[in-house]
């Protein structure tokens with residue numbers, strides 16, 4: 001079988017960052033898939049599932065309530081390797097285009113307090129598997145170490 005595009009990126013050189021993973025054409029529309037990479041692949045512990053799950057609930061809630069982006073949001077969810085998330089937006093974008101959106105989203109996650117949206121047995125398949133303090137902490141670290149003053153090497157995949 002053919003190796004899919006996301007497996008051809010050199011994960012050894014990849015830094016935590018905000019990347020365009022791929023673009024797909026669906027009818028007349030372009031769908032941009034972003035790689036929101038929160039930990040260094042194969043270089044540090046991955047995120048645990050509980051905090052990944054919490055970031056998924058909070059991120060999806062934020063995006064689907066954002067007046068400018070909710071209608072463009074196709075999907076937000078975790079990578080199986082637990083080093084980051086994928087965001088799919090309808091439209092043809094660069095990673096620079098969504099830096100301010102990601103700053104707002106991760107500020108929302110960093111500062112979130114209280115009951116995680118959708119964390120109930122009716123709304124979610126594993127509602128007890130949540131870790132809000134770690135989600136707050138990881139969002140804070142991603143803001144400080146990646147998004148604030150983001151550089152080219154964290155916006156474009158390494159050669």
Ligand SMILES: [Zn+2]
Pocket residue numbers: 053057118123124125126127
């Ligand atoms: Zn859930």
